[in-house]
Amino acid sequence: MPNRILVVDDEIRYLRLLEANLLPEGFEISTALNGEEALEKFSNEHFDLVLLDIMMPKMDGFTACQRIRQFSQVPIIMLTAKGSENDKVHGLDSGAGESARCIAPQSTGGRNPGTDVHAR
Amino acid sequence: MVKIEDPIKVLSELTGFVQAGNWRSAIDNLVKTWRKAFIVDNLALYLLEGPGLNLNPVYARSLGRGRRSGADASWGENLANKVIDSGKMEHFSPAAPTSGDRISSPFILGLPLKCVDCTGVLTMIRFGGPKFTRKHIQQASIFAEMITNILERKFHQDKIDQLETVRNKTQLQDDFIATISHDLNTPLGFIKGYTSSLLRNDVTWNEETTREFLAIIDDETDRLIGVIHQLLDSARLKDGRMLMKFHPISLGSLTKQVVDRYKTLNKIPEIHFSFDKDIQVEADPVRLSQVFENLFDNAIKYAPGSPIWISLKKQKGMVKIDFKDIGPGINSEDLPFIFERFYRVPGHIDARGSGLGLYICDELIRAHHGNISVSSSQEKGTIFQIKLPISQGDQGAEFLKE
Numbered sequence: 001m002p003n004r005i006l007v008v009d010d011e012i013r014y015l016r017l018l019e020a021n022l023l024p025e026g027f028e029i030s031t032a033l034n035g036e037e038a039l040e041k042f043s044n045e046h047f048d049l050v051l052l053d054i055m056m057p058k059m060d061g062f063t064a065c066q067r068i069r070q071f072s073q074v075p076i077i078m079l080t081a082k083g084s085e086n087d088k089v090h091g092l093d094s095g096a097g098e099s100a101r102c103i104a105p106q107s108t109g110g111r112n113p114g115t116d117v118h119a120r
Numbered sequence: 121m122v123k124i125e126d127p128i129k130v131l132s133e134l135t136g137f138v139q140a141g142n143w144r145s146a147i148d149n150l151v152k153t154w155r156k157a158f159i160v161d162n163l164a165l166y167l168l169e170g171p172g173l174n175l176n177p178v179y180a181r182s183l184g185r186g187r188r189s190g191a192d193a194s195w196g197e198n199l200a201n202k203v204i205d206s207g208k209m210e211h212f213s214p215a216a217p218t219s220g221d222r223i224s225s226p227f228i229l230g231l232p233l234k235c236v237d238c239t240g241v242l243t244m245i246r247f248g249g250p251k252f253t254r255k256h257i258q259q260a261s262i263f264a265e266m267i268t269n270i271l272e273r274k275f276h277q278d279k280i281d282q283l284e285t286v287r288n289k290t291q292l293q294d295d296f297i298a299t300i301s302h303d304l305n306t307p308l309g310f311i312k313g314y315t316s317s318l319l320r321n322d323v324t325w326n327e328e329t330t331r332e333f334l335a336i337i338d339d340e341t342d343r344l345i346g347v348i349h350q351l352l353d354s355a356r357l358k359d360g361r362m363l364m365k366f367h368p369i370s371l372g373s374l375t376k377q378v379v380d381r382y383k384t385l386n387k388i389p390e391i392h393f394s395f396d397k398d399i400q401v402e403a404d405p406v407r408l409s410q411v412f413e414n415l416f417d418n419a420i421k422y423a424p425g426s427p428i429w430i431s432l433k434k435q436k437g438m439v440k441i442d443f444k445d446i447g448p449g450i451n452s453e454d455l456p457f458i459f460e461r462f463y464r465v466p467g468h469i470d471a472r473g474s475g476l477g478l479y480i481c482d483e484l485i486r487a488h489h490g491n492i493s494v495s496s497s498q499e500k501g502t503i504f505q506i507k508l509p510i511s512q513g514d515q516g517a518e519f520l521k522e
Contacts, residue, residue, distance in 0.1 A: 013336060017313045020333075024323045
């Protein structure tokens with residue numbers, strides 16, 4: 001059974017970039033544009049991993065993370081272009097994975113987030 | 121998680137607790153009450169100020185006898201200087217009065233005031249006595265302590281105000297840098313990301329996907345170019361360093377050129393452009409076109425699918441250009457700020473855009489001696505209105521005289 005990943009980000013191009021790079025690894029990818037959509041998808045489908053952007057309209061990443069944590073222990077990786085210490089702590093506080101990793105758009109293409117996921 | 125409050129905010133609150141009201145009225149109140157138990161006619165406060173450390177009077181009240189003499193009466197300036205020199209209480213009793221005139225017999229007491237940020241003197245003058253006894257001096261010293269407390273508060277308030285100003289300035293600079301970084305890094309990130317993806321050794325992309333990625337790289341490169349141009353324009357305009365070349369141009373033809381260009385782009389369903397007669401304005405055609413292009417780009421972004429109406433009308437030596445759409449409109453809360461540098465309507469679907477476009481339009485139109493304004497509502501859409509002075513004569517050297 002292939003692992004299923006939910007990618008949440010308000011930038012369509014970013015979703016596409018992650019999706020395009022993760023599909024060749026054999027993952028099944030589902031995408032959502034904001035926290036609300038993410039929760040909707042979550043209630044209908046099963047996921048093995050969630051990649052969650054912080055800055056989104058309607059419901060930001062931290063809130064979405066807390067909401068998901070209310071009913072699931074699925075691993076969550078927070079995504080942010082900023083990656084400040086504050087964001088990292090806030091992420092851990094909201095229930096994200098043991099290391100809230102920060103993946104900036106520039107570094108995604110070169111490095112394969114797929115291997116990072118395997119490593120966990 | 122321990123939350124540390126902003127020290128400046130807390131300092132302000134502390135200051136408010138100690139006593140409301142400004143320091144002058146605080147001292148007025150103190151003096152008024154003090155005079156119920158203590159005889160004093162003139163009272164003055166001197167502070168050592170400035171780089172030259174001059175002893176300046178900052179407060180003076182004429183309260184009792186000698187009120188009418190005003191400036192002629194003594195304020196104890198000489199004694200104050202003596203207090204500064206010695207650092208101690210000084211007092212002065214006049215020689216035995218020869219005439220019955222009280223004013224010429226001032227008994228003066230000078231008390232040093234010292235706090236962290238200030239050195240000063242409190243002088244009290246009694247015209248015609250009674251003499252300042254030891255007890256009087258003790259009591260007056262206690263009073264001087266209270267005055268010192270109030271002064272300390274004044275200095276703290278001044279410091280807080282200064283720090284607030286610096287902090288606001290720094291905040292603006294930080295925001296500015298953050299916005300620029302973000303606006304440049306976003307397209308760069310995509311260019312890098314999609315390029316690296318295409319170059320992956322372990323994946324072969326099919327032709328459709330390859331074209332898709334290349335199109336995104338192309339588009340993001342254009343965006344990056346656009347952001348850089350906007351940043352440079354905005355910086356030049358802000359510093360007054362934008363070179364513009366004005367000459368009389370035909371507004372109708374210029375507008376038509378821009379309209380035709382956007383018609384071929386096919387991003388706007390209908391563009392209606394009308395004018396009665398062509399009108400000449402004194403303008404830099406590149407920059408004036410830029411303003412119209414910006415309005416079109418905004419309409420595409422924020423009023424997608426809406427037709428656009430542009431009209432030129434002559435009105436008393438000015439030409440009025442209306443740029444209208446029937447999109448969702450702009451919130452009344454955002455309307456006053458829309459021409460501000462970096463202002464972005466919060467929570468908008470299109471997260472991209474540096475908030476510079478309308479700022480640049482405003483500055484460019486001002487440089488053309490005109491002005492741009494906006495009116496908008498949810499039901500009717502948005503109208504941007506530009507007013508420009510009509511050009512007089514061929515030379516184009518003269519502007520509107522009215």
